Amino acid sequence: MSDPAGGVLFGLPARGVLWLVALAAITVFLRRVIGCARLLARARPEARWDRIPARLKRFAWEVLLQRKLLEEPVIGAAHLLIFWAFVFYAASFFWNLARGLLPFLPIPYADQAPWMAVALEVFGLLGLIALAAAAIRRYLFPPPRLEQTLDAGLILVLIAVVLLSSLVGAGAAGLTHGERGGWHWIADLAATALGSTGLERSQAARLNIAMWWVHMITVLGFLAYIPYSKHLHLLASPFGVLFGSLKPPMPAASEGADRLEEFTWRQLFSGLACAECGRCDRACPALNSGFPLSPKMLMHQVKELVRASLTTAADARGLLGERVKPEQIWACMTCLACIQRCPVSNEHIPVLVELRRRLMAQGALEARLQEALTKLARYGNSFGQSARNRPKWTQPLEFRIKDARKEPVSWLWFTGDYASYDPRLQPVTRAAARLFQRAGLDFGILYEAEQNSGNDARRAGEEGLFEALMEKNLAAFAKARFERIVTGDPHSLHALKHEYRWPNGPVAVLHYSELLCQLIRAGKLPLAKRLSGAVTYHDPCYLGRYNGIYAAPREVLRALGLRLIEMPRHGSRSYCCGAGGGRIWMEDVPGIRERPAESRVREAAATGAGLLAVSCPKDLIMFQDALKTTGLEAKLVVKDISQLVEEAMIP
Structure with missing residues (x-):
């Protein structure tokens, strides 16, 4: 192929046209990206630079190998092929752009490098097949809550034009210079197909150059368009995975958030990285039960909050109110299904917890929740019962359970509110106690000194109450002598194991199912x-x-x-x-x-x-x-x- 940027285009020097179009597209692209970066810089800081090897490992699994998307095998495989076609074609584009803008560079064009030409042919064909599968799925067999938008259709068309222009150009080059053979069978097939139309060699040479320009102009247009479309996730999602939380995320203590600068940069970034694929919605028990919460729309509203701030000097509206209603915020069950299913590591729950904290500060919560939190603050349990009643479940037992505050024990049993106070659960608690006793386990409890772990209060947005309950429990633990903790309540397990600030370092905490398994x-x-x-x-x-x-x-x-x-x-x-x-x-x-x-x-x-x-x-x-x-x-x-x-x- 002769230099496609070395001739004349529309009566103008082709290389000059390429410079103008490239500068315009890159300027439009950078203007938006830099604007987003500046807005994120206004948000609250959040450290996400730790454990680099673990982050790179997850990046490899979830970005390069698309592990989460492959949980839905057919569309996941199609997306994997489109992704890698995108990677090779992006590399080819910047290679060709550099060569076209700077003719003195001692490098060929991308499709003149044999290995790259083969890669482009293979991934171009596979990408087109995958693109067809994605289009059939989207328009003929759409999964629940996958919205049909003009934007999505336009992106599919642009990707198809990028891939087709490359393959047609490769076929035209083969027809011009003769079939290459060997690994270039895809280009040779394209050349044969073009030849069957009666296309002459001189026409094929012009077609080759025309396809090069179609390809470059389309990609430059794509580059300028992406930051303004929902497909901003193509740029943001790899960074979302890289800087995603390596453990179930919980926002640091704050007074809550509503406006852009009150959220952390990572919480806002979740909106920018969202592909609106609907996987979170399909997994959400609240939405599927008829509650008004949609995790996908929450991320969409976060994205809209950022976008609105890009186009106005100061967006006075936050998320609360028109964008996200209180009844949506309170519907969340913090089950983690949305985060677990999200292929780009978006963090819906921290955003909801921040909003709950703000509602809590405004006193905008329902009466039953307010009553439960008041009981937690006053009595240390949500039942509103005296602390003296906490150990009463032990009275029917034929043996005495040690008081870990007075006697050293190997295992401290953190029983939890429901296991201690609820009459329906007390037989279960006693059954577990008898099992521990028969196994010869050296265990004890805190009796009336135990308080609610605070896990649910924290997720309801009452951060101050969580801190108070944690401090009371830590004070009780400090007076007890034990080696490890066991609990039957998974909510308490998570708080004790991952969220309590143990003064002398982490303490081993097991769920009773793990302990029973070990004993058996x-x-x-x-x-x-x-x-x-x-x-x-x-x-x-x-x-x-x-x-x-x-x-x-x-x-x-x-x-x-x-x-x-x-x-x-x-x-x-x-x-x-x-x-x-x-x-x-x-x-x-x-x-x-x-x-x-x-x-x-x-x-x-x-x-x-x-x-x-x-x-x-x-x-x-x-x-x-x-x-x-x-x-x-x-x-x-x-x-x-x-x-x-x-x-x-x-x-």
Whole structure:
């Protein structure tokens, strides 16, 4: 191919035209990108530069290999091919741009380098096939909540033009100079196809140059357009993954946020990185139950907040009000499904927690939630009961549980509010105590000194109350003598393990399912019989997605002889019971289709197991109530795994 930038274009020096178009496109591109960067610089700082090796590893898995997108295999594979076609074609574009603008560079054009030419041909063809699959899926078989927009269609057309112009140009070059053979079979096929139309060699040479210009102008237009479209995520999402939280994200203490400068830069960046693919919506238990929350629209509104601030000197409107309603903010169950499913590591929950903190500061919360938080502040528990009543569940036991404040113990059992106060759960708590006793475990409790862990208060937006509860518990821990902590409440597990500021360094905290698993393995809980029948197991959000504990409860159930039947949504895709994020203290909004717990027990009953095993006190309450409202009491029984272990120990 002769130098395509060395001739005349529309009566003007072609290289001069390329300079003008390139400068214009790059100026438009940089103006928007720099504007976004300046706005992010106005936001609150947030350190995301730690653990570089771990960040690079995740970048490789989730950006280069598209692991999360491949959870939906067909469209994931198509996206992977389009991504790598994009990578090679972007490299080719900048290579050609440099060579076209600076003819003195001692390098050929990209398609004149044999290895690059082959890569462009292969990824061009694969990219077109994948693009066709993506278009068929989008327009003929769209998944729920995937919006059909002109912007999305335009992007598909632009990508198709970029790929087709390159392949047609390669075919024209082959027709001009003769087929290359070998690895260039795609270009040779294109050349044969063009030749069959009667295209002459001189015409093919002109077509080759024309396709080069179509390709370059389209990519430059694409470059200028991307920052202004929803496909800004093409630029932002790799950085979103790189600087995403390496653990379940929780915003640092603040007075909450509403306006742009009150959020952290990473919270705002989630809006810019959002592809609006709808995966978060499809996973959200609140939205799927009929609550007014859409995680995707939340990210869209964050993006709109940034965009509005780019076009006006100062956008007086924040997120609260017209953009995001209070009822949407309170609908979140903090189950982490949205973040876990997001392929670009967007962080929806921190944004919602910031908004809840602001609503909390304004006193804009419902009466039941206010009542529960008041009880937490006054009594240290959401039941509003005296601290002296906390250990009363121990009274029917035939043995005394040690007071860890007075006697040294190996294991400190943090029982939690519901396990201590709720009459429906106290038998479960006593069953666990008997198991620990029979295993010869050296354990104790804090008696009346224990307070609520504060996990749900924090996620409801009451940061000050969380701090107060944490300080009281840390003071009680300081007076106790213990080596490790065990708890049956996944919410408390997460707070104690990941969010408490232990003065002498982290303390080992286990969920009781992990401890029971260890005791059974060690033969310290000899089973007198094998339980018969089938069981299905519900993964609690704060045990599974938040803490990655999936195997231990299942190992316990299998050790009992039960046949495990998994629900369709299990493991990291488990469906929330609806209690988290303080929702257990709130009224259901009018007009919801079905509470998450009701949907979950229907799913459990559909397995035919007849027994639903749980390992979270809130799950037991939510599912027992749901059995009554769904009329499934005759088809399904809900039991805690500690109850099942104790049953297996009785001859």
